[in-house]
Amino acid sequence: MSDRAYDVVLYGASGFVGKQTVQYFASHTSSKSIRWAIAGRNRQKLAAVRDEVGAAVDVLVADSQDQQAIDAIAAQTQVLLNTAGPFALYGNALVDACIRYKTHYVDITGETPWVKTLIDRYHTQAAADGTRIIPCCGFDSVPSDLGTYLIVRHLQRELGVSCKQVNAYFQAFGGFNGGTLASAINLYDSPGATQMNDPFLLNPPASHSQTEADSLQDGTGDRNRDPQTPSFDSDLNTWVAPFFMGVVNTRIVRRSAALYEEWQEPYGLNFTYQEYLKFDEPLAWLKATGATTGLGLFMGILQHPQGRGLLQPWLPQPGSGPSEQTMNEGWFSCELVGTAMDGRKVRGLIRDQGDPGNRATVKFVCESALSLALQADELPGGRSRGGILTPATGLGDVLVQRLQRAGMTIASF
Numbered sequence: 001m002s003d004r005a006y007d008v009v010l011y012g013a014s015g016f017v018g019k020q021t022v023q024y025f026a027s028h029t030s031s032k033s034i035r036w037a038i039a040g041r042n043r044q045k046l047a048a049v050r051d052e053v054g055a056a057v058d059v060l061v062a063d064s065q066d067q068q069a070i071d072a073i074a075a076q077t078q079v080l081l082n083t084a085g086p087f088a089l090y091g092n093a094l095v096d097a098c099i100r101y102k103t104h105y106v107d108i109t110g111e112t113p114w115v116k117t118l119i120d121r122y123h124t125q126a127a128a129d130g131t132r133i134i135p136c137c138g139f140d141s142v143p144s145d146l147g148t149y150l151i152v153r154h155l156q157r158e159l160g161v162s163c164k165q166v167n168a169y170f171q172a173f174g175g176f177n178g179g180t181l182a183s184a185i186n187l188y189d190s191p192g193a194t195q196m197n198d199p200f201l202l203n204p205p206a207s208h209s210q211t212e213a214d215s216l217q218d219g220t221g222d223r224n225r226d227p228q229t230p231s232f233d234s235d236l237n238t239w240v241a242p243f244f245m246g247v248v249n250t251r252i253v254r255r256s257a258a259l260y261e262e263w264q265e266p267y268g269l270n271f272t273y274q275e276y277l278k279f280d281e282p283l284a285w286l287k288a289t290g291a292t293t294g295l296g297l298f299m300g301i302l303q304h305p306q307g308r309g310l311l312q313p314w315l316p317q318p319g320s321g322p323s324e325q326t327m328n329e330g331w332f333s334c335e336l337v338g339t340a341m342d343g344r345k346v347r348g349l350i351r352d353q354g355d356p357g358n359r360a361t362v363k364f365v366c367e368s369a370l371s372l373a374l375q376a377d378e379l380p381g382g383r384s385r386g387g388i389l390t391p392a393t394g395l396g397d398v399l400v401q402r403l404q405r406a407g408m409t410i411a412s413f
Contacts, residue, residue, distance in 0.1 A: 012084030013038035108138030113192025138361035144249035151338035162268035174330030174355020175322025230288035240276035330355025
């Protein structure tokens with residue numbers, strides 16, 4: 001790909017998160033190290049973003065439904081970074097072009113039914129060509145997926161034992177942007193919405209059926225089902241609740257485990273993963289109960305068209321989001337507890353300043369793209385690995401190290 005004009009093209013660069021990716025590239029890269037451009041459907045808006053940021057980069061124009069124009073962009077770059085959602089509506093032509101032109105791809109979707117369609121359509125071809133298509137490279141699902149990967153490998157490399165289970169516990173503060181909410185609403189309007197309840201939705205077909213059979217036989221089925229109620233967690237000695245993004249993140253982690261098992265690098269026999277929202281005292285039980293009730297009501301409203309109609313005017317609209325102050329003052333913490341086959345436990349932590357849906361997501365996806373563009377030889381599986389991958393299977397330790405250099409706390413202990 002060295003003869004291509006660009007290392008990375010940022011598509012959707014005039015959107016709320018897209019503008020932040022432009023700012024990130026402008027402040028964290030140099031023209032000597034990376035060749036990049038911005039792209040989207042409106043030249044005037046893209047030029048305004050470029051001028052506001054002060055980046056001397058090319059502007060490429062292509063509507064997401066114009067396959068010929070999208071093809072022209074994919075053919076010019078090593079990596080396409082996409083922030084234009086809902087991805088089930090606007091992402092198909094981009095991924096299709098990346099497959100045909102063997103261009104690596106990352107995005108920030110959390111739309112697992114759409115990811116399932118990508119797996120069904122493109123995984124075999126991408127794997128054969130060594131093309132890495134890596135959705136879910138934002139807050140969904142990098143902390144969950146990389147954190148689990150690090151816990152598992154720590155147990156294996158440092159203690160010499162396989163992993164039985166990993167639990168992740170989130171705390172966060174920040175704001176929502178309109179694009180994320182639009183993706184969630186579109187997801188519940190889509191025919192694939194019911195697929196979200198399948199805990200092994202993104203697993204390879206053979207792994208999917210075998211995992212289901214194993215979970216019924218050995219009793220791990222309950223541990224793979226999405227939590228529905230608050231509970232007291234003895235590892236943390238506090239109350240936890242279902243995490244609202246668990247229905248996305250757990251599927252990504254389970255796909256990582258299944259792919260690594262196919263590649264003879266398994267996490268552990270009948271490995272299970274689950275995640276929660278953590279609450280500190282005082283009144284941790286009351287907070288967990290309130291959060292569970294609120295989540296249930298919100299999800300119930302999203303699942304009914306009439307309820308969504310009443311709610312939408314009060315929510316951020318596409319292209320809008322929280323203030324700079326809210327994003328800067330936000331933060332997230334992901335604590336992980338891994339249990340080895342012999343019962344020993346290890347802990348991990350991923351934490352950063354900046355709200356998760358914007359600041360952290362931008363750091364995650366930008367560093368993911370830079371991993372693909374600048375460190376291809378160091379990625380898991382070398383240059384030959386491809387497919388519809390996950391952050392852990394497609395980026396692994398390279399992304400971990402880049403995030404640490406970018407100021408994120410990532411540690412096992």
